Amino acid sequence: MDLSIGELSRRAAVKVPTIRYYEQIGLMPETGRTEGKQRRYGRMAVARLAFIRHARELGFEVDAIRTLLSLQDNPDQSCARADEIAKARLVEVEKRISSLKALRKELRKMVEECACGRVGECRVIETLADRTHAHGKLAAS
């Protein structure tokens, strides 16, 4: 081993600036350098970075990942905390799905009812302008 940051980037499928960013915020440890101050990584770095990427893909926040990583580093601890984090994320995802389904319903209605004439009689615009509409939380994404 003894990978450059570019090699690590390819192997873990994480962009180079993102790796440096993860080092900066302490998700990736500081690593050895060449005489010319370029970073060099070992086998563990690939695994750790892939772990982080996978966790990010599942939508875990950096703080949660920090906890998960420190659990991974201490295999004798109870995994209750990891379970808790995963469950909390699951609940979040379920909430988001149902709120997006509500959005989808409303968007579909808007789009279907639009006769595509002039704006003055456009259902899309009308629906948005309907002040009687109950307001909920903002939609992320």
Place this chain on the structure above:
Amino acid sequence: MDLSIGELSRRAAVKVPTIRYYEQIGLMPETGRTEGKQRRYGRMAVARLAFIRHARELGFEVDAIRTLLSLQDNPDQSCARADEIAKARLVEVEKRISSLKALRKELRKMVEECACGRVGECRVIETLADRTHAHGKLAAS
């Protein structure tokens, strides 16, 4: 009428700093002021702000809302553009729902298989560490 920004905030259900922000980025027009330079609003402001809020709740970006608002201001234009924006948003929402469903599936598997013992044999941690996992896009939210 002749509402203070606080009154407008209550009526349109949008926070005061957000209203000022919308003015700053040109979503809300500049409005009249008292001698002491406090903003005063009329009836139209409530409608416009509620329109913006509703559009944000449906996840439209500020740029899209700008377009929708300018369409609303010109009722004789074709509403094809509005329809297009709404359809694009609908497609986005559908994509997000299916990607979140994939996340949910994986999270459920992690959580269900976790025997909640020591971290060393924890499925949550193991799954995250599984480097053979195919990688896709990051999950927003």
Place this chain on the structure above:
DNA sequence: GTAGTGTCTCTAGTGGCTAGAGGTTCAAGA
């Protein structure tokens, strides 16, 4: 007049990166 609430502007911070400037180092080929 005074108390208390509301409003003003301005700057900086959020999360998780991404982009760019301007400079240095490395590895391969001639």
Place this chain on the structure above:
DNA sequence: TCTTGAACCTCTAGCCACTAGAGACACTAC
């Protein structure tokens, strides 16, 4: 050994749509 060119370095600023806070001024009710 020298040269090229890609990869690397640090640092700062930008993205989105707000949100928070400081410190000062305006308005309203008593």
